[in-house]
Amino acid sequence: MYVTILSDETTRKPFRTLSSTTARSPEAYLRAGSYLYFEGDSVDWLYQVKTGVLRLTRMLEDGRRQVIAFGYPGDIVGFPSDGLHHTDCEVLVDSHLQPYRRSMLERGDGDPDLHRELLQAALREISAMQDHFMMLGRKSAVEKVASFLCVLTDRVGQEVAGHVQVALPMGRGDIADFLGLTTETVSRTLTQLRKTGVIAIDNIHTVIVLQPTALISLSLGDRG
Amino acid sequence: MYVTILSDETTRKPFRTLSSTTARSPEAYLRAGSYLYFEGDSVDWLYQVKTGVLRLTRMLEDGRRQVIAFGYPGDIVGFPSDGLHHTDCEVLVDSHLQPYRRSMLERGDGDPDLHRELLQAALREISAMQDHFMMLGRKSAVEKVASFLCVLTDRVGQEVAGHVQVALPMGRGDIADFLGLTTETVSRTLTQLRKTGVIAIDNIHTVIVLQPTALISLSLGDRG
């Protein structure tokens, strides 16, 4: 998932379960802290996240890191390029994954519906990544953090006592590396949003959105 | 094209002409300044650039712009998401384009080889975009500009009098919006590279790489 404000309805789609009944392998269950694959591994399977949260990262030689995406329920991860994975994929929250053979994406093997679904997922991925370019290249720290919270609110927000509550299973460093910021800036920006009453921070991993409209405004860069 | 230092060989591939002989439409020739499509247009065709240069952009409501990619010979542009284009595509240099029907990507229609080639192009696109995330999120201005010049050197550099020469058909503002900088910063950074003898600026649209190794070092963030 590319946690960005999208102009289209990509992130608002209800959980999309691929429809095919053939050629899937047994389901996979992974514990938080384990890795699904590493950069350079050859791709044998794609995975649809059923439950849990994944984190896709890429590293530079000097240690700088970019979080490419978080994988939330409904997302498909593991698209190959030249047959290889180009990110590491760590499990942040115990996850239930549905594997699909790579050949199902690339050749279809007797299930055109599934083939088409996987292709469409890849194409939506491209569009979502384009949105994230705008985020990384053109948005301020406040806009980035607000955008991030907005999308998480839409996708995995929980209604609790009249307010929407959002879990942040990833660390501040993960958010920073996703948004192109430092942990300090993410922390300060969250504090700022808390002090202005837009959000409340229940605990480090739980944010409550008190003023959803204000949060959206901030995510879009409205000044007034 | 996502002009970034890639860890794999994506950008070094020789011009890849799709191999099929069926189901392509007549070739298209477009003049600089014309538009191939706009954001929101429905996608009927994909295009492989044969000659010329394209520019794919996306805008925010307040006018901020992100250049998503430049389309150079060999690149395929126009991947749909939910059937629509999500960028504008302007022709920067008179272009010769090979159109392919969208249905060829999505259904294959009697040409499995072409279908597979288009799918692989989409998957390489995803990987290339991941590299560009690193660029936008984690690199300094000098690293960004140096990376940009390095990739252009590899892809379209011309050997002239013992040095590699690179054409920059796009404006400074286009480069800035691609790298997540301002035109002023791009201009200053190019001047800095010129003053340190790494490049020469023959004219506004032509750079000569005098110290290729130094340029690569700068693109990777080496300090020494």
Added chain:
DNA sequence: CGGGTTCTTGACTATCTTCAACGAAAGTGG
């Protein structure tokens, strides 16, 4: 409870942006 990690906060700094002016290049029309 204790030790290590992660998060927050503060002070300071660096990088990049903004604003402004000037110069060069390119397009237009007589």
Added chain:
DNA sequence: CCACTTTCGTTGAAGATAGTCAAGAACCCG
């Protein structure tokens, strides 16, 4: 073909945003 206009690029000075460094607080796990 030249003068005029407009756009684009470069440079400078000042300012803002986010980064760096450092210390203390909160959280987590055994």
